[in-house]
Amino acid sequence: MSTPGAYFRLVRIGWVLTREGVFAAIPSEHLPPSARFAKKVAGLLARRKARFEERSGRLARAVERLGPSYVKIGQFLATRPDVVGAELAADLSQLQDQMATFPPSAAKAAIEGSLGRSVDTLFAEFHEPMAAASIAQVHPAVILREGRREKVAVKVIRPGIRQRFAADIEAMYLVSRMQERFLPYTRRLKPVEVTRTLEQTTKVEMDLRLEAAAISELAENTKEDSGFRVPKVDWERTGRDVVTMEWIDGIKMSDIEGLRSAGYDLNSLAETLIQSFLRHTLRDGFFHADMHQGNLFVDEAGHIVAVDMGIVGRLGKKERRFLAEILYGFIMRDYQRVADVHFEAGYVPSHHDAASFAQAIRAIGEPIHGQPAETISMAKLLTLLFEVTELFDMQTRPELVMLQKTMVVVEGVARTLNPRFNMWRASEPVVGSWIRDNLGPKRIVTDLRDGLHAALRVAEAVPEIAARTERFSKDIMAMSEKGLRFDAATAEAIGKAEARHARSGRIALWVIAAALVYIAWRLV
Numbered sequence: 001m002s003t004p005g006a007y008f009r010l011v012r013i014g015w016v017l018t019r020e021g022v023f024a025a026i027p028s029e030h031l032p033p034s035a036r037f038a039k040k041v042a043g044l045l046a047r048r049k050a051r052f053e054e055r056s057g058r059l060a061r062a063v064e065r066l067g068p069s070y071v072k073i074g075q076f077l078a079t080r081p082d083v084v085g086a087e088l089a090a091d092l093s094q095l096q097d098q099m100a101t102f103p104p105s106a107a108k109a110a111i112e113g114s115l116g117r118s119v120d121t122l123f124a125e126f127h128e129p130m131a132a133a134s135i136a137q138v139h140p141a142v143i144l145r146e147g148r149r150e151k152v153a154v155k156v157i158r159p160g161i162r163q164r165f166a167a168d169i170e171a172m173y174l175v176s177r178m179q180e181r182f183l184p185y186t187r188r189l190k191p192v193e194v195t196r197t198l199e200q201t202t203k204v205e206m207d208l209r210l211e212a213a214a215i216s217e218l219a220e221n222t223k224e225d226s227g228f229r230v231p232k233v234d235w236e237r238t239g240r241d242v243v244t245m246e247w248i249d250g251i252k253m254s255d256i257e258g259l260r261s262a263g264y265d266l267n268s269l270a271e272t273l274i275q276s277f278l279r280h281t282l283r284d285g286f287f288h289a290d291m292h293q294g295n296l297f298v299d300e301a302g303h304i305v306a307v308d309m310g311i312v313g314r315l316g317k318k319e320r321r322f323l324a325e326i327l328y329g330f331i332m333r334d335y336q337r338v339a340d341v342h343f344e345a346g347y348v349p350s351h352h353d354a355a356s357f358a359q360a361i362r363a364i365g366e367p368i369h370g371q372p373a374e375t376i377s378m379a380k381l382l383t384l385l386f387e388v389t390e391l392f393d394m395q396t397r398p399e400l401v402m403l404q405k406t407m408v409v410v411e412g413v414a415r416t417l418n419p420r421f422n423m424w425r426a427s428e429p430v431v432g433s434w435i436r437d438n439l440g441p442k443r444i445v446t447d448l449r450d451g452l453h454a455a456l457r458v459a460e461a462v463p464e465i466a467a468r469t470e471r472f473s474k475d476i477m478a479m480s481e482k483g484l485r486f487d488a489a490t491a492e493a494i495g496k497a498e499a500r501h502a503r504s505g506r507i508a509l510w511v512i513a514a515a516l517v518y519i520a521w522r523l524v
Contacts, residue, residue: 009171013066020062021046059091068099068134068158069165072205073172075134076198078405099158101132107139107156114239122237124149135161135206135310140247143234151247152234153307155208162206169199205310208243214309215245221284227272228304248305250297253413264298270414271426272304277410278427281313281403282320282434289313289406293413313402318345323403324435331424335361348392360388 017023023042063074078092107129108119119126125142132138139154176191204210212233219230237244251258253273259266273296280287288295290311297305315323322345329338339358342348348357364384414421 005167006170006174009168010174013070013171016065017059017062018042018045019047020065021058022062057091059088060095063092063095067164067168068161069168071095071099071134072165072202073168073198076201099132099134099137101129101137102159104128104139106159107137107154110156110159110241111154111239114241115237123152123154126154132158134158135202136208141244143237143244152237152244153231153247154237155211155243155245157206157208157241165202165206169195169202172198201311207240209238209240211310212238212243212245214312217286218280218288218306218309218312221280221286222276225276225279227302228276228306230306230309245307248297248299248307250299250305252293253296253298253304253417254293256416259298259417262298264302266417267421269298269304270417270421273410273417274414274423274426275430276304277407278430281315282324282430285315285317285320287313287315287403287406289402291406291410291413293416296413313406315403319403320434321438322347324431324438327427327431328435329361330365333365335359335365338365342394348394352392357392360391364388 021043023039024046026039060074063070074092074095078089078095104126108126111119111122115122122143123141124144127140129137129139136155136157139156141152141154143150143152172195173192176195179191180187212235215230215233219232222228222230231246231248234244234246251262251264253259253269256266259269273291277287277291288306288309288311290308291306295306295308297307299305322341325341326338329335329341336354336358338361339354342357343350343354411423414423414426
């Protein structure tokens, strides 16, 4: 249920978007007459300066004006082109997660409140912040370990960000519910579920213990891998509002000239990056979902070091097989197999014709063959694939969209290192090995082993299942004899909820009216 505050925040969002010229930049084609009139009005209300600025940057500027939690929402939506469209996703991808720093005193208070110890006892030195983002900021610090001074990075949560995000996400829920109600054709994209995913992922990102756990898990998965690592976590100095980790002395992967001057083989780095990402995705089913250049360093030993793991992705075994079989099918030009995989996985509704879907897949795959390998983009291939599946009512799969978006970013980093980088040649050792191990004879052995384990678990649960079934049967019999009854507390709660809903609706209308009067007064 939306509160009056959600409606007020929605009015504020609309006003900021209008002033920044976002609505005025919407193409007029296909808009109904009423929407075209509203667009003209929005154009008159836009700031004079905004009318002459680049259209592609207006949305990012508006979101930055709205504040830190909206920047986080915008960054999330940039990973969901299936929901907001490719053009808006591209605009939101320009968001710079670089906010004003907050005072060190507030950071120290957060650390002491989270860890229950004073900053002076935890750190030998604690310096001014070096960078601040929408959710947290980073401080260089020094600790004493076994008599040695060791430099560390201390990431501290932004004060009040949880409360502000909780209020702002309510407006997002309001928008998504209105979208489902008034734009029925968008229900396939599950906007309310997307908002729920945003809320959950951001809550996880705001608990820095979970980021530390993600770093630790990736470190364990990659301990035998060469050329890639993550920072070590200092668990003694890590809590809900603070995570302390190894300081990385290295060159950012965005500094191409710096890498070249240091003597690194840029093609080798690109190959290591792609293979590491695919290894994490296919082998482990767990990957860093924010691998842009700002989060990647090259240390003195030539290892790629990934930082800032607030956003991670997971793929189940079925999704990993799905991805591998798609790639393999395109390589072998077996488009019918690619289509069959979609139907077997239940991604495309069964009432569609598999042969027609295979024809659509062929329209993607055939133009690729005959091109030089270095011009073929794996990320573009997956993007086109998701566009085609939309025509066949494929339901939104958040984990696959996050994978596709991350692959776009990783491939972009590799191509900045070497514009003629051959993605397919670099990917073949990892993808080919995984396919041989998981889609060949070894798959049968693995499936049998997993099936046996599942059968044993079911056998152990049989007594409890039988007891629950018996209780359920008795409840059904009682309902058939006496009918479905509410107790007094349930009936009273339903009455209160209905009354509160009606009261909130009246208050919301007054808030909207007051906001419109205020806007009109400001314009005059």
